[in-house]
Structure formats: structure tokens, C-alpha cells
Amino acid sequence: MDWVLEASALSLFGPMGLALDLLLAAGLLWLAWRVLYSPDLFLSVVLFISFGLLVSLAYLRLRAPDVAMAEAAIGAALTGTLLLYTLRHMGVPIEPPRLAQHRLLTGLALLMSAGLGWAILTMPGFSDGLVVQVTQHLPQSGVEHPVTAVLLNFRAYDTMLEVAVLLLALVGVWAVSSTELRLPAPSAVLRGMVSVLLPPGLLVGGYLLWVGAYQPGGAFQGGAVLGGLLVLLFLAGWRALAAGWLLRLALGAGLLAFLAVGVLAMAGGSLLEYRLEAAKNLILFIEFFVALSVAATLAMLLLGRPGSAGEQQP
């Protein structure tokens, strides 16, 4: 399949590829160990971010660029930033677990690894899974990329619930932490970089969203890029973006669009069952708003509930 990867530099095979893979695997194990055992929590978080970037490289090597993009944006960048933010608020150093606890946890982890290893080793060597079915029905999905077809047509119900979960997660975070992120005054250098990066960033985010119909990409990847841009904009001082009903609309837009299309489809069939001739446009419509929601949600997870900074003043 030609959608897998076009850049020849990444499809390294043969001994060089193997050497790179082994280096990557060893690096992952080493970093994972360092993340868990470094005495300094700050160092742990920084190493965790590097770990996320290496994991994303590993996904690229496994020819899953969709997952690689999501891992780099969400696993490494966003989670890393959230961890750093949490660290700054903790103040109290965490006590290391006692030896007995330690042994128990190590035992449990080993048991888990053994179980996982057994499960993998007893798997059938090669299985088509649902690949045949997806390929067969791809022409009926309205898009040409199998991942997008599964996410937004064949299993659209799951994706709709996923979007709902994302929204619920943000509501949960806002309910628990009532503080808005307090940022230092933005430097001119940062503002300059953001104004340079904004136009190409918007282009890349929009392109990823659009290209999802026939190549790796789609609402979540495009949304993650746009979310990163939003975070940069906040850091550079454009706080007004995070206020008012426009933001709340953006947060809910994905789920609303999904629900609206799903319910409209019920007129001629059942929930989320698009007619073939309309499928591509409907999918793009949903993806546009889901990308908007993903971007807003990811950014607001970091920024906290807007307008709540005043409430915290004694």
C-alpha cells in the first residue's frame, strides 16, 4: 500500500535498519529505567519526554505514522508539560516506597510482564484480523484511507464516544483544579517565534485534517497540531482566546457535529449510517469540528479553567 510512507529516508531496511531498531529498543529500555529510578523528579519528567519522542520514532519504524504523530504531540509534549506543571505545584517531595512495598510492586510488575509475554508468544503467528473486511468495504466508506474509514464510518460510534470522553475529561479536570495556569510575562523572542510559526502551523494542522481521507492524518492529528499552536499562543500572551462562549463552543463542537450528523442519518437509516454519496462530505464535516474540539480541549487541559484565577485570590 502506497499510503504507508513515501519518504524513502524512513523506510530503511536491511542491516542498517536493524541496527537502528536495536539502538532504538535499547534506548527505550534504558530511558524507561532512568525515568523510574532517577532520584530527581524533574529529571524524570524530562527523561519521560525524551522517552515519548523515542516511542514516537519507534511507531514510525513500525510504519504507523498516525500513532507516531499522536504520541509525539500528546504522549511527549502535552503529557510532559502537564507533568512539569504538576511538579511545580507539588512542593512536597514524594517519599520513596518502602522496601516491602517495593518488593511487592516489583513482583506484581514481573507477573504482569510474564502474562503479557505469554499472551504475545501464544498469539497466532500471522492473522489478517479485520484487514480483509476493511479493504473490501473501503469503497463504501467515502474515504480512501483505511484508518479514517474505520474511525469515522465503520466504527464511528466508538469515535463519537471517544470525543465525548475527551470533553468529560476536561470537565473533570476543571472541576478538580480550579486554578488557571499563571504564566510569566511573555518575552519578545517567544512572541516573535509564535508569529513566525502560526501561519505554517495552521497550514500543517489544516493539511493533516484534510489529508486524512486518503493518507495518515485526520481530526486527531490535525487537532493535536492546532492544540499545540493554541498552547504557544497562550504562552505568548494571547490569553483573550481562552475566554468567553466561543471557547466553550469550540470545546463542544466536535461532539455536537457528531451527534447532529448521527441523528440526521437516522432519517434514512440508523444512527451514524451515512449514505454513500454524502459520506465523504459528512466525514469531513465531522472531522473539521472534532479537530477544533481536540485542539481546544488539549490546550485547555493545560491552561485550566479560564477566568478562575480571580476566584483564587484570598
Place this chain on the structure above:
Amino acid sequence: MSLELALILLGMPFFLAGTVGLLRFPDLLSREHAVTKADNLGLGLVVLGLMLGAESVLLAVKLFLIWIAVLVASATVAQLIAHTVIDAGSETGGGS
């Protein structure tokens, strides 16, 4: 030996020097100075070499854009880190 390979090989020592500098230099600002050389010049030479060997003009342009993106990001982050260090230093009344 082609020009392509020569450029890539020429770029690699900058990464080595940058990494050694990052590990061995005494204070944060000189460490940063060392490591940004790898990003700017080292990556630039490697990208230039890769561009010569690229299969299409489009791929070459993409590689060039990657270098520009890294330049913008690393220059900005280096400035931000340096500013933070200087601000923290002036608060405690001394350098690092």
C-alpha cells in the same frame, strides 16, 4: 566519495562536539552555546547532504524546511532558557 556523503560526514562532528560540550562545559550558558551549534551548523550540513541525494525536488524542499523549523525552535528555546537563567541569577544576586 560524493559531495553528498562529504557534507553529511562534515556535519556529524558538530553533533559530537555539541554533545561533549553539553556534558563537559561548566555552566549552563556555555553548554547551551555548544549544543545549539549542533542544531544550526551540524544539522544544516547533514540536511544539505541529504538534499543533494533526495529523489525529488519536493523532498529536498521538505528537508530544507525541517532545518528552518529546527533553527527557529532551537534559537527561541535557547533564548528562553538563557533568559530564565539570567533572571534567576539576578534574583539570587549572582551568576551560576
